[in-house]
Amino acid sequence: MTDDTPLTLRVPEPAVRPGGIPDFSSVRIPKAGSVMRPAVDADPESIRDLAYSIIRVLNRDGEAVGPWAGLLSDDELRDGLRHMMTLRAFDARMLMAQRQGKTSFYMQHMGEEAVSCAFRKALEPGDMNFPTYRQAGLLIADGYPLVDMMNQIYSNERDPLKGRQMPVLYSSRNNSFFSISGNLATQYIQAVGWAMASAIKNDTRIAAGWIGDGSTAESDFHAALVFASTYKAPVVLNIVNNQWAISTFQGIARGGSGTFAARGLGFGIPALRVDGNDYLAVYAVARWAIERARRNLGPTLIEHVTYRVGAHSTSDDPSAYRPKAESDAWPLGDPVIRLKNHLIARGAWSEERHKQAEAEIVDGVIAAQKEAERHGTLHAGGQPSVRDMFEGVYEQMPPHLRRQRQEVGV
């Protein structure tokens, strides 16, 4: 017999569950403009604090303040607002289309629009993103046609991916957008490999990897950080911490680590946390990290602190696992409203212009939807051919697949 007390298992729980009052008092929010902006070649050891703070530019009055402000013109900010509003309008229409049975599945971005829309504008042509399923802003901010996105979502006769992929798993090399897998975290180490290839070829292009808070628990997250750290790959590794992995709160993946960004410190990778609902802050931090990569200074880890306002996908109901009003209590606000208020404070925007822009954007999305639907939806109208199912497994169709295709008679 020993005097030891029996061991017990600790299973982390979120602060509040359905029925409770939302509580984000544990999320420490520094004042906008209060976090330093180091030189891009700063010694990673000297900027460890950035992994525990939150870089913010927009204050409560809609002003851009501090050392990370001042990078974007009025025109660029209006473009950014338009991209986020377009993504939001696009999401609304596609959610409705899914509910109408026009497609099988959809995933919206509500609350996270700034992350991908702002990041995209900091990249150069030829750079490559390795995205997850909630970064369609990378396409929209690059001008990828909405109708092509919808054709993919509908798996119709104009689907660029020939009906082979679930909705929203886009691919567009010309828009710096790597094919989305659906398996989690696999793309993170691939981004590092792409960046290593660019360095091997003495190219000037850089890569950006994307991952969610939950998927940082995957082994491939570790693989990516090891390889990026070892080879000083020109890659920006983004973690989108939207607080929820389907129904699992971020504490299950984070464990005892103070923040997700802090995971980079053990690898000697500079790690920054940024207000993911602040378009200006995301852009500024992206620029900083991308410049580091481009100057061959190595990888950067960025944790975008944001909140998933909607469901994970059209297949879950958040009210079953978190308080209904939790998104209203989220302390970093709404990215669209914050940028809108900033533009108004700058004298570069107005309520009237906003309303007008909103109407124009919705009209544009509806027009794109009508055009896409002329080419079919998942169960009606034009569809990819059965022959397309057999094509493209290999560059040259091998004999066994040809026999199977012939058996089907296509």
Added chain:
Amino acid sequence: MPRRTMIEAIRDAMDVMMARDANVVVFGEDVGYFGGVFRATQGLQAKYGPSRCFDAPINESGIVGAAIGMAAYGLRPCVEIQFADYMYPGYDQIVSEAARLRYRSNGDFTCPLVIRMPTGGGISGGQTHSQSPEALFTHVAGLKTVVPSSPRDAKGLLIAAIEDPDPVIFLEPKRLYNGPFDGHHDRPVTPWSKHDLGEVPDGHYTIPLGQAAIRREGAALTVLAYGTMVHVAMAAAAETGIDAEVIDLRTLVPLDLDTIAASVRKTGRCVIVHEATLTSGFGAELSALVQETCFYHLEAPIKRVTGWDTPYPHAQEWDYFPGPARLGRALLETMEQ
């Protein structure tokens, strides 16, 4: 013509391709400065520099995942997994990513990637250095799977694999690295320098993926084999005196079904041999295909001779390994039916 071991032939294939194509890069655990635990990459880092041939962290998912990213960029990575037994952490990257990238992106991105893996038993390697996981790859749409049985084939097939536009799993029977091992573990190893297929041409040549080779022509019975089992089959035929036709498949996917079917229609009998476990092994696929294409020519049931459905053992290796005695008995039984 120069004579080479299989390791030298494999190294020569990478050397030839690295010299011809600046997009070919080679990496894996211990492959850089040291030249690999089996010495397959010896000298390549010194010749082509550390950005073309380098050591990787011990992370197979990382090795394959990084290689996929490089292939998507436009390189032609040829990576080494130190033992096929170690590939499982990289299996998700192989199955869900490399194999499907062309398909899922409709050709927007492709994955010209070779994954070399020493495979098979016969080296007292126990369960973690002896496995033959080929069926785990042949089951996956989008992969090609190659198993050479000689230095000459190894070089020509590896060059073809590196030039291939799609991902290729290149399984190297490690017991064949230094000689044509025929399963007689109690006899001295014959060196490749004394075997015709140890003659390896200099420079660039390819053996197309998807073409089997008839190693021994015969009229009585067809043996379907690949890798080490090709040499076991040759020994069994010689020792039983059965006029067997020994087909070396060389590539499992795509499979040269025409050569297989022509042979079985001629002989009317078929024995399939592989080191891997029986249940759901590649022999099951071969057996089904032979039955589907040659049923009315068959004079005896198709027989499979394989490793047992156990983990690969250490002390009992030669009771597990399908050697010439066990295969010979199967040939005799098949002839008697």
